[in-house]
Amino acid sequence: MCLYIAPMKRRVSIRFFAGLGLLVLLLAGLNLAFPLPHAPQYSPIVTAADGSVLHAFLNPTQKWRMKTELREITPALRKAIIAKEDRWFYYHLGVNPLAIVKATGRNLFGQGRTTGASTITMQVARLLEPKERTLGNKLLEMLRAVQLEAHYSKDEILQLYLNLVPYGGNVEGVKSAALLYFQQPPDYLSLAQTVTLAIIPNRPRGLVLGKNNAAVLQERNRWLRRFGKLGLFPAKDIVDALLEPLDVQRHAAPTLAPHLARRLVRQFPHEAIIASTLSRSKQAKAEDLTRNYVRRLHELGISNAAVLVINNRTRAVEAYVGSADFRDAFNQGQVDGIQAIRSPGSTLKPFLYALAMDRGLLTPKLVLPDVPTNFDGYRPENFDKHCNGEVTLERALAYSLNIPAVRVLSEMGVPTFTDKLREAGFQRVSRDAPRLGLSSILGGCGASLEELTDLYVTLANAGKYAPLRWTSKLGHKVKEIPLVSDASAFLVTDILSQLTRPDLPINYQSSTRLPKVAWKTGTSYGRRDAWSIGYNREYTIGVWVGNFSGQGAPALTGADVATPLLFDLFNTIAYNSPNDWFQPPASLDFRLVCAETGLLPGEHCPNQIIDYFLPGTSSTQRCQHQKEILVSGDGQYAYCRACAPAAGFRRELYPNLLPEVLAYKETQGIPYRRLPPHNPECQLVRSSAERAPSITSPLANTEYVLNRHEQQQLLLSCAADNEVRQVYWYVNDRFLRAAAASERVFFKPSPGPLKISCADDHGRNTNIQVTVTEM
Numbered sequence: 001m002c003l004y005i006a007p008m009k010r011r012v013s014i015r016f017f018a019g020l021g022l023l024v025l026l027l028a029g030l031n032l033a034f035p036l037p038h039a040p041q042y043s044p045i046v047t048a049a050d051g052s053v054l055h056a057f058l059n060p061t062q063k064w065r066m067k068t069e070l071r072e073i074t075p076a077l078r079k080a081i082i083a084k085e086d087r088w089f090y091y092h093l094g095v096n097p098l099a100i101v102k103a104t105g106r107n108l109f110g111q112g113r114t115t116g117a118s119t120i121t122m123q124v125a126r127l128l129e130p131k132e133r134t135l136g137n138k139l140l141e142m143l144r145a146v147q148l149e150a151h152y153s154k155d156e157i158l159q160l161y162l163n164l165v166p167y168g169g170n171v172e173g174v175k176s177a178a179l180l181y182f183q184q185p186p187d188y189l190s191l192a193q194t195v196t197l198a199i200i201p202n203r204p205r206g207l208v209l210g211k212n213n214a215a216v217l218q219e220r221n222r223w224l225r226r227f228g229k230l231g232l233f234p235a236k237d238i239v240d241a242l243l244e245p246l247d248v249q250r251h252a253a254p255t256l257a258p259h260l261a262r263r264l265v266r267q268f269p270h271e272a273i274i275a276s277t278l279s280r281s282k283q284a285k286a287e288d289l290t291r292n293y294v295r296r297l298h299e300l301g302i303s304n305a306a307v308l309v310i311n312n313r314t315r316a317v318e319a320y321v322g323s324a325d326f327r328d329a330f331n332q333g334q335v336d337g338i339q340a341i342r343s344p345g346s347t348l349k350p351f352l353y354a355l356a357m358d359r360g361l362l363t364p365k366l367v368l369p370d371v372p373t374n375f376d377g378y379r380p381e382n383f384d385k386h387c388n389g390e391v392t393l394e395r396a397l398a399y400s401l402n403i404p405a406v407r408v409l410s411e412m413g414v415p416t417f418t419d420k421l422r423e424a425g426f427q428r429v430s431r432d433a434p435r436l437g438l439s440s441i442l443g444g445c446g447a448s449l450e451e452l453t454d455l456y457v458t459l460a461n462a463g464k465y466a467p468l469r470w471t472s473k474l475g476h477k478v479k480e481i482p483l484v485s486d487a488s489a490f491l492v493t494d495i496l497s498q499l500t501r502p503d504l505p506i507n508y509q510s511s512t513r514l515p516k517v518a519w520k521t522g523t524s525y526g527r528r529d530a531w532s533i534g535y536n537r538e539y540t541i542g543v544w545v546g547n548f549s550g551q552g553a554p555a556l557t558g559a560d561v562a563t564p565l566l567f568d569l570f571n572t573i574a575y576n577s578p579n580d581w582f583q584p585p586a587s588l589d590f591r592l593v594c595a596e597t598g599l600l601p602g603e604h605c606p607n608q609i610i611d612y613f614l615p616g617t618s619s620t621q622r623c624q625h626q627k628e629i630l631v632s633g634d635g636q637y638a639y640c641r642a643c644a645p646a647a648g649f650r651r652e653l654y655p656n657l658l659p660e661v662l663a664y665k666e667t668q669g670i671p672y673r674r675l676p677p678h679n680p681e682c683q684l685v686r687s688s689a690e691r692a693p694s695i696t697s698p699l700a701n702t703e704y705v706l707n708r709h710e711q712q713q714l715l716l717s718c719a720a721d722n723e724v725r726q727v728y729w730y731v732n733d734r735f736l737r738a739a740a741a742s743e744r745v746f747f748k749p750s751p752g753p754l755k756i757s758c759a760d761d762h763g764r765n766t767n768i769q770v771t772v773t774e775m
Helices: 003-031 075-085 097-109 122-128 135-151 154-164 174-182 190-197 215-231 234-241 258-267 278-302 348-360 393-398 402-414 414-423 425-435 438-442 449-460 484-497 558-573 659-668
Strands: 046-047 053-056 273-275 304-311 316-321 366-368 389-392 520-524 528-534 539-546 589-594 609-614 626-631 649-655 694-697 703-708 712-719 726-731 734-740 745-747 752-760 765-772
Touching: 046 258, 053 258, 075 122, 075 154, 075 190, 075 215, 122 135, 122 154, 135 154, 135 649, 154 174, 174 190, 190 215, 190 234, 215 234, 258 316, 278 304, 278 316, 278 558, 304 449, 304 558, 348 393, 348 414, 348 449, 348 484, 366 393, 366 402, 389 393, 389 659, 393 402, 393 484, 402 414, 402 438, 414 425, 414 438, 449 484, 449 520, 449 528, 449 539, 484 520, 520 558, 528 558, 528 745, 539 558, 659 694, 659 712, 694 765, 712 765, 726 745, 734 745
Parallel strands: 046 273, 703 765
Antiparallel strands: 046 053, 304 316, 304 539, 366 389, 520 528, 528 539, 589 609, 626 649, 694 712, 712 745, 726 734, 726 752, 752 765
């Protein structure tokens, strides 16, 4: 008999496991055939670095349904919800059989309150798929509850419930109710507030916060006493909660940083919670300062501003103000001034000079010509229309002079400059690079406040560039790109932190509120954009002021309207920054240079000063600001080596000026020691290619349209060498007239192509082509 029992047990076991397998397959098939509803559509929210909500948006169905995170479900909230809704939540599989039996008995025999025995899981199923309340739908609800239990943990089901429960109107979920009524996230609520939110979902129409506060208070206290009898919370906490008043009303959703919030929501369209890097306090202060500041500028015809605050160590954006008032539709307040492409004015000059120093072209004390100059048809002017003759690099940067900057860019090359800006993330410059010229250093290109501010963060971080951080989401570590050396970054910073400069606001000249910062201003052509960007060791702040319409204003300059706001921001936001300042890097050294030129002293350089330089990089050219000339005994004539007599001459030092500097001194009547005329008996004719005159007017390869009825004339002028006394003008190879080297000559041209030639009294010649049209 025992021989038959064993096979029988095996057959039973096989049938059992086969049946179990079929059941599992059936359930899996049903699960695939009837998948769970999609996750609810949440209201996108943007949080600050501390987790507080900065900005919230309605979800696609126009409801406030902000996602409650697991960490925000406090023990008090968990206890209150479970004790009130489903005591056996952690013990059943989605359906509570005992509760169903009890509810059926009460409903059939009319004893007690009619109930539906819904568990929290069943309520989640109903909230995910709202249906009419029928027996059939109740059964489907139970099946969905079991399915939910198979897919989610208990904590996740509770989280879903708290995200879906109604609070009246278009408010759903605990977090939405907490923020809109108590202006706090769920994990910051008191016990009384927590219980208040726990009791409303069952009666969202009868217990409306802000309208039925008395009824809500009565119901809250009733449940608090019940929880106290159950020993759910300490007696003292219950007593304190019962004494807490309930005087609430519905508030507007948080709306800080509207421009960045919209930007991040577009960037992360499927994220319910986007964690930004913003500091809530800094953002609020920056918005208030900007709004109030622009109100004072309205009478000057200036209607908007944008501000960006960056933490230099982390490159995290801590404040983002896209406009003075997002709701100001009249002044286009919804335009994002952080991303808007505008003319950068002079704000790129520090970066240009840093690049030039790394190529050995400049040092701080190097003297640059600041005179009217024709750069192949481009004739820039300084902002104040005034030239200084010759200036050091540090003065050219501190005073934001245009002509020296264009000269440096011309020497370094526009492609070299634009390639570096492309590395620094300048998108419009990258796109327009083939068409950009020398004017790009004066604002003749497009840039955004975001790009410019990050460029100054690069200077603050020893020349290393990396993109800005907008979110707290941890990704791969961004590699820093060395755009300029730490030495050139320090030298530029040292110059930009000087206070002897014209763009220091008048009210700050003797003010104790002047922050310790390095800063640079900029004003675009037509006074349409005013910039001021500054940094210390801790922060970099970029400010743009202007009109989004592009309309200029007479008062719109970086120094007058942008820098005061920059200083106010530093004094308010970065008031507790450490006092330590940038220190010279080991890659810098000192050397003696000629005070007249900033070059290494030559044999005729008695005045010498100390200057920074980059060993192995900076130029080692010797100074030749004076040259030794052989002159006759009476000082009437100068000799060249070929015509010097055997005796009767002496050696004297004369200024060795560039032709354009010499021409400037002549036109301005600035005295200088003139070189005597060359020996008239000298028969040597020098090569015409050696320091030939430079024609400054007319511009080469230019078409001039003249009015034949007004008898208009063309101006001829040139820049010649120091020793040139007379020049000779030719038109189409026909002699026009002789003139002094600095003389301005006018003539009436004939229409058509013209060849203009200028020869000096040393036989050197220059030609240009122009076209004249008469109308």
